[in-house]
Amino acid sequence: xxxxHPKIVVFLCQWSLKSDSEWARxxxxxxxxxxxxxxxxxxVNPLLLLSTVQHGADGILVVxxxxxxxxxxxxxYVGRRKFxxxxxxxxxxxxxxxxxxxxxxxxxxxxxxxxLVDGLLQDVRELGPMQELAVRGVLPNTVCAx
Amino acid sequence: MQELTEAIQREAKRLLDSGEVDVVIxxxxxxxPMRAAPVVIRKAADSERLVWGPFCENNLARxxxxxxxxxxxxxxxGCDTRSIVALINEHQLEREKLYIIGVPxxxxxxxxxxxxxxxxxxxxxxxxxDEVVVEGDGFSIRLPRSEVLYRSCxxxxxxxxxxxxxxxxxPVEVTSGDPFAYVRQIEEKPAxxxxxxxxxxxxxxxxxxxxRQACPMCYCEECFVDHTAPRWxxxxxxxxxxxxxxxxxxxxxxxxxxxxxxxxxxxxTEIDLVYLxxxxxxxxWELFGFEAGVEVDKPPPxxxxxxxxxxxxx
Numbered sequence: 253x254x255x256x257h258p259k260i261v262v263f264l265c266q267w268s269l270k271s272d273s274e275w276a277r278x279x280x281x282x283x284x285x286x287x288x289x290x291x292x293x294x295x296v297n298p299l300l301l302l303s304t305v306q307h308g309a310d311g312i313l314v315v316x317x318x319x320x321x322x323x324x325x326x327x328x329y330v331g332r333r334k335f336x337x338x339x340x341x342x343x344x345x346x347x348x349x350x351x352x353x354x355x356x357x358x359x360x361x362x363x364x365x366x367x368l369v370d371g372l373l374q375d376v377r378e379l380g381p382m383q384e385l386a387v388r389g390v391l392p393n394t395v396c397a398x
Numbered sequence: 399m400q401e402l403t404e405a406i407q408r409e410a411k412r413l414l415d416s417g418e419v420d421v422v423i424x425x426x427x428x429x430x431p432m433r434a435a436p437v438v439i440r441k442a443a444d445s446e447r448l449v450w451g452p453f454c455e456n457n458l459a460r461x462x463x464x465x466x467x468x469x470x471x472x473x474x475x476g477c478d479t480r481s482i483v484a485l486i487n488e489h490q491l492e493r494e495k496l497y498i499i500g501v502p503x504x505x506x507x508x509x510x511x512x513x514x515x516x517x518x519x520x521x522x523x524x525x526x527x528d529e530v531v532v533e534g535d536g537f538s539i540r541l542p543r544s545e546v547l548y549r550s551c552x553x554x555x556x557x558x559x560x561x562x563x564x565x566x567x568x569p570v571e572v573t574s575g576d577p578f579a580y581v582r583q584i585e586e587k588p589a590x591x592x593x594x595x596x597x598x599x600x601x602x603x604x605x606x607x608x609x610r611q612a613c614p615m616c617y618c619e620e621c622f623v624d625h626t627a628p629r630w631x632x633x634x635x636x637x638x639x640x641x642x643x644x645x646x647x648x649x650x651x652x653x654x655x656x657x658x659x660x661x662x663x664x665x666x667t668e669i670d671l672v673y674l675x676x677x678x679x680x681x682x683w684e685l686f687g688f689e690a691g692v693e694v695d696k697p698p699p700x701x702x703x704x705x706x707x708x709x710x711x712x
Contacts, residue, residue: 298649299622299630306631306638320705329703336709337652337681337700344585344677345645346593385641 258376261309262287262369263296265316267323268357269365278365285369292316294327298338301352305385311351311376313368318358328356350375351382399525402450402501405566406473409499410445413471419497423461424473425454432509432523436461448473452525455506455548457481457660459614462491469495475503477550477658479559480691481614484654487697490617493561500562502570505543505551510668512546515539550659550672553577560692577657578683581676596641602667603640605633609661609671610647615654622646648674653682653699656691685709 262281266289269275279287290296293316304312314335316328335354343349353375355368376382410422426437426447434453438461439445450473458472459481474482479498485491507530513520518534525531529540544552555577558569576582584592607623610616622630623643631646632639648655648671655675662671682688686709688699 299646302642302645302649303631306642326703329705330700332709333686333700333703336685337678338649340681340685341645341649341652341677343589344581344592345596345641345674346589346591348589385638385645 256381257284258310258373259308260285260311260372261304263290263314265293266291268315268317270359271362274362281369282373292324292327294331298334310382311372313372314354316356318356348379399451402567406448406450407445409564410439410448411442413497414442414445419471420468421465422471423458424448431521432512450501452507453509455663457614457658459485463617471497471499473499473501474559475501476556476558477656479561480556480656483560483694484615484656484691486694498562500559500565502567503557504570505547507546508548515541548659550657578676578680581680584673599670600640600644601637602669603644604667605635605643608664608666612660612664615651644674648678651675652678653688654690655679
């Protein structure tokens with residue numbers, strides 16, 4: 253499939269990038285990578301991830317703060333349990349493990365967001381287009397128009 | 399079974415006569431063979447309509463939220479009481495308003511398997527010890543009980559009520575071993591095979607939502623599939639919509655599902671829902687050591703957290 257380019261959606265906690273310069277460049281990503289800012293990784297509803305996959309994303313990255321450093325004190329603790337269960341569930345129904353990734357960023361992780369995105373892009377290129385749950389272009393008027 | 403039926407009727411009559419409760423929820427004889435129908439009894443004189451048998455398969459906890467303004471007695475087997483506990487923990491029911499008539503359960507018989515094993519139309523089925531006697535026009539066969547149980551019942555580890563106000567029979571012995579054996583079996587398959595199996599199951603879904611209606615834990619005032627603004631997922635009967643619904647429904651029950659199997663029994667196309675729900679229960683058991691509906695006042699696992707735990711999300 254020569255004309256295929258991976259599409260990746262990043263759910264980015266608005267507090268997770270600790271340096272101003274990195275925050276300023278958060279939307280400067282490789283082609284095919286869309287960054288969606290969220291108030292906290294705990295806000296990322298599993299249905300959003302499902303919806304994203306069904307809209308044709310080939311990979312998803314959810315980025316939050318280190319568990320003990322949540323701006324809202326415990327948002328990502330709650331998110332952590334949700335993501336752990338969701339991930340094992342999606343794998344169970346046949347989604348490849350590397351397509352949905354979660355990461356916690358700390359103060360010393362400058363530049364790690366870009367590394368994570370590049371890593372996911374690489375993984376998705378190897379895995380090819382998302383086919384299991386994918387449905388392209390038949391979901392008008394839904395939650396997030398990607 | 400006859401003794402249990404009589405004991406239930408006596409108890410219902412006593413409760414309604416004394417005014418201790420306003421209604422009794424139980425089972426009555428169905429209009430077809432191998433069927434028992436949920437019934438709400440309001441008058442003491444009607445309590446003789448109540449029955450108990452191997453076809454009382456619905457999860458009656460599903461009806462409790464509808465009569466929250468009344469004092470209710472409910473005939474409950476193991477899984478029903480687990481659902482009640484889960485609903486109490488989610489602040490959907492008040493224990494004080496409930497009178498639980500506990501009935502130890504030996505497992506329900508799969509009304510879909512029995513006719514497939516019979517040579518003709520089945521007109522009556524009854525239990526005789528460890529065997530099931532199936533009778534029809536010109537035949538009478540005996541099947542081993544263990545072969546015609548629902549899968550969720552065969553793997554049940556809580557056949558006895560976990561909470562009750564009165565227990566009408568001696569607790570039954572728990573014989574089942576690993577409740578997740580079936581889930582484990584599927585987990586071991588390669589990803590492509592799992593995806594193919596999920597796709598083949600989901601593609602039979604007609605989006606009737608009978609599974610949702612049968613489930614005691616599906617009590618949202620407005621289900622996410624009925625939302626039109628914003629629309630969470632494809633609502634049509636397309637592969638995308640079918641799969642999204644099955645994932646969304648099963649994932650919504652993580653840490654809440656008690657594996658009663660009521661959804662699967664309600665499914666007109668016999669989708670393997672035990673396989674999906676079993677996974678959600680296994681995940682919370684493996685990650686958080688949680689079992690839904692066993693302990694009152696233990697919050698659902700996705701509503702709490704432990705700072706020092708580290709479930710693998712990477």
